[in-house]
Amino acid sequence: MxxxxxxxxxxxxxxxILIRLNPERADYYRRCQTIIARGYCLQMLELEKEFGHLDEATCREVISTLEMYHALKVSYENLSPDETVDVSANRLEFIGYSRGHEKELADYVCFLLDEEGRFPELGKSCAMLNSELAMRDKYQRMLLAWQDCPRHYKLSIQEIRKVLNA
Known part of the structure; x- marks a missing residue:
């Protein structure tokens, strides 16, 4: 920084100001203030990590992932019960990103859902999402499969399976 x-x-x-406004975190803010005031470059890098950065392409990827899950649910609900018998509706639930491995992506999803109020049709809030495993690679494969489908919101059961199994 x-x-x-x-x-x-x-x-x-x-x-x-934060020390005075938030006494329960005063020790943390005092440490940050010392780092900044004295110009400790190594520790300033540590503080910089708290400021996330997602480029535009990554933000669009996350939004596309949420749109894909919405499309999967809409398509599934439009199919007859006979067609959906071998695909559980639970597989269509967005489980989020791993807080341990993909924190910035998970935070962005929380921002979109809780702060922006986007994707209410997913029926999720930030508190309901946290994958134990890193999911970005899986979601990227699913997105590629979904984008190959000619009608994104009118998927057949075969296309839904293809996306889910990507």
Missing amino acids: NMNHAQRLILSNQYE
Whole structure:
């Protein structure tokens, strides 16, 4: 994190305000304030990690993943019970990203669902999502399979299976 003296002074003052406003986290804010005020570059990198960064392409990928899950549910609900007998509806539930391996992606999903109020049709909130395993690779394979389908919101059971098994 490269900051000039004025920026460091402003951030240091912000931490001073946080110390006073949030006494239960005062020790943490005091440590951050010391790091910034004294310019400890190694520890400043540690603080920088708290500021996530997702590029536009990654954000679009996450949104596409949520749209795909919506399309899977819509398509499944439009099929007859005879067609869906061998595919459990539970497989169509979005389970989220791993907090341990994909924190920034999980945080973005939480922002979209809880802060922006997007994708209410998924019936999920941030508190309901946390995969034990890293899911991004799986979701990327599923997206490729879904994008190959000619009608994204009118999938056949074979196309749903293909997406789920990608």
